[in-house]
Amino acid sequence: MPGSPPTPARTARPAPTFPFSAVVGSEDLALALVLTTVSPEVGGVLVRGEKGTAKTTTVRALAAVLPEVAVVEGCRFGCDPAAPDPTCPDGPHDNPVDEGGRPPTPPADVHSLALPNVATTRPARLVELPVGATEDRVIGSLDLRQALGSGEVVYSPGLLAAAHRGLLYVDEVNLLHDHLVDLLLDAAATGRSTVEREGVSIAHASRLVLVGTMNPEEGELRPQLLDRFGLTVEVAAPTEPSLRAEVVRRRMAYDLDPEAFAAAWSDAEARLRHRLADAQARVARVELGDAELLLIAEVCAAFEVDGLRADLVTARAAVAHAAWHGRDRVTKADIRAAARLALPHRRRRNPFDAPGLDEELLDRLLGEDDPPPPEEPPPGTRPDEDETGPSDTTDGADGPAPGDAGAAQDPGVDRQREPATAEADPDGPPRDANDDQPDQPDQRQDQQPGPTAAAVSIAAPGQAYRTRLFTARGVGTGTAGRRSRAVTTTGRTVGSTLPDGEHRPLHLSATVRAAAPHQASRGRTDGSRLRLVGTDLRHAVTEGRESNLVLLAVDASGSMAARKRMEAVKTAVLSLLLDAYQRRDKVGLVTFRGNEAVLALPPTSSVEVAARRLTDLPSGGRTPLAEGLLRAAETLRLEHLRDPRRRPLLVVVTDGRATSGPDAVARSRQAAELLRATGVSALVVDCETGRMSLGLARDLAVRLGADHVRLGEVAAGSLVDAVRAERAALDPALRPTQGRAALRPAQDAA
Structure with a gap:
């Protein structure tokens, strides 16, 4: 209204966070x-x-x-007033705490004299x-x-x-x-x-x-x-319907009125805050006896954890658990609760091992025959309940998280799992190029999918090994990683550039060099500071390593299962997955057999899922090589739209045979040339074995413009061993083992 005073602007207060005591499950x-x-x-x-x-x-x-938390007032680094950091960049701090542990009271006129740093809380x-x-x-x-x-x-x-x-x-x-x-x-x-x-x-x-x-x-x-x-x-999400309903009920109540919901749980929050403070004050007085410490060491040794950090963390967690429950001495219940939380992730030997703990073994080690009572939930209470907690129901959090759907499998197909100890026979008899039947004479392959499909086999991979480094060609600009050369945000400085919107570190010397010729025109005199303007700024160009998309196209046809080669193939692919994990790559998996190719795993950063899909991969049928290459090309095209800066590395694992459908060989060559036209970096892992080599995988590598390696050359030390063996064959003097062994008896006799 005219003449009325302006309405003061209201400052919107942030909504309170969801109460810790109200969390369910x-x-x-x-x-x-x-x-x-x-x-x-x-x-x-x-x-x-x-x-x-x-x-x-x-x-x-x-x-x-x-x-x-008590801090030194004005310290940007949050120093403890009772024990300030002597090297604090905002220091040195005088200890403002008196003999009673209280900060001094500042005078009424704080500007009348210089005071030591004053303690405050935040x-x-x-x-x-x-x-x-x-x-x-x-x-x-x-x-x-x-x-x-x-x-x-x-x-x-x-x-x-x-x-x-x-x-x-x-x-x-x-x-x-x-x-x-x-x-x-x-x-x-x-x-x-x-x-x-x-x-x-x-x-x-x-x-x-x-x-x-x-x-x-x-x-x-x-x-x-x-x-x-x-x-x-x-x-994991709770599986009990009543518990899931309670989660939804509380969340909807909070979203409807956060202030009222937080107020309803304020008493429970206050009790929890007071209990935490008491536990923090008590933890220094909790006694960890020698018997309990020895028991912790026995538990950690029995679970074969790496190093001694697990023992130390379990001991500290057990002490904290005893303080949380108001005890002054660690008990077996405290050790059990601490071990369940401190040991599972330390038992993994490789990235394909799922974390977990055998609680039955833990109970035997602790000498507990009966299952322990359920742990009291830390959160407080419902507004309408006493202090025993919001609910005594369990949430199923100890159960396994829902897994993935597994590898794509044909319906109605009976599978016969091969023994894990089966070994490939590279010296077996030669086979016809179009013979995709496995060695078992009682298994017939049928090109038609569906319930009438013939039986296929599933080979288990062996132990993964360290592979050679396979990289994409050229220099990329992708996310920092450990595989291919790239201009990244970290690495060695190789030059400088003008600011281009990308965050890069400042190239100080290049900035000074850009500003130096203009100092006279900017009025700089002798002894004065360097005069800089915004156009002088130069950013450093650094070269390091990038992560890539490693797309594995795996031939799972009957020819790959012949002579039980599939175990060696899966072991090599598993090793490549391990290498991709260590180099922070994304991975994808395309498989082809019968008359189709399947994207078994869309590009992801989880090598665990890829390893499970690979382990369950069946083999058998004819070889749709063209379909596999085309499916790989389509996958790479779509992934480029999602992440254009991440360069792909296509790894085709095959023996090069194409036997599915009419003109299979011609169509596979056309598909290879189509992939080559896209400029993708590729690698062909040649799985052909036996005394006679048809060279089909090598021909595929030429048409793809890809590198070619044999299956046995994927391992990191294979090329070194091959070169040493060849040199030793050419020069007897390079046979140190045989030469020294032959000379040693004569030298001893002399």
């Missing part, structure tokens, strides 16, 4: 978070589970119930590290505004400084770039963050609790980072 997750909060030395929590299981909601809710921090964060945002870097404006070297702290004495949360931690993983490993191992870049040399304390969530289907963690997580939890 995640008792193991809640317990793990509580233990690492009671004793941060436990080492953080890794949460594994499918999407939609409240992983992120639970972690964010934890911050609201954490006790407040809420505990939960700092989130995005997967796409840059290195300078994580560890901090030179403040360019200060450097270019006033010429001063000023350090701007990063997320590791903000998370000091708090929680650092990484959602989808398995997708974090390797160079950021290295920074987290350094901080977790030393408790400090060191910055040596762009003229900045600073180190500060960075003691934090690392909490990560991940979906295993999107890829696994590096073993070094996996071991740094003290505890791990497998989270």
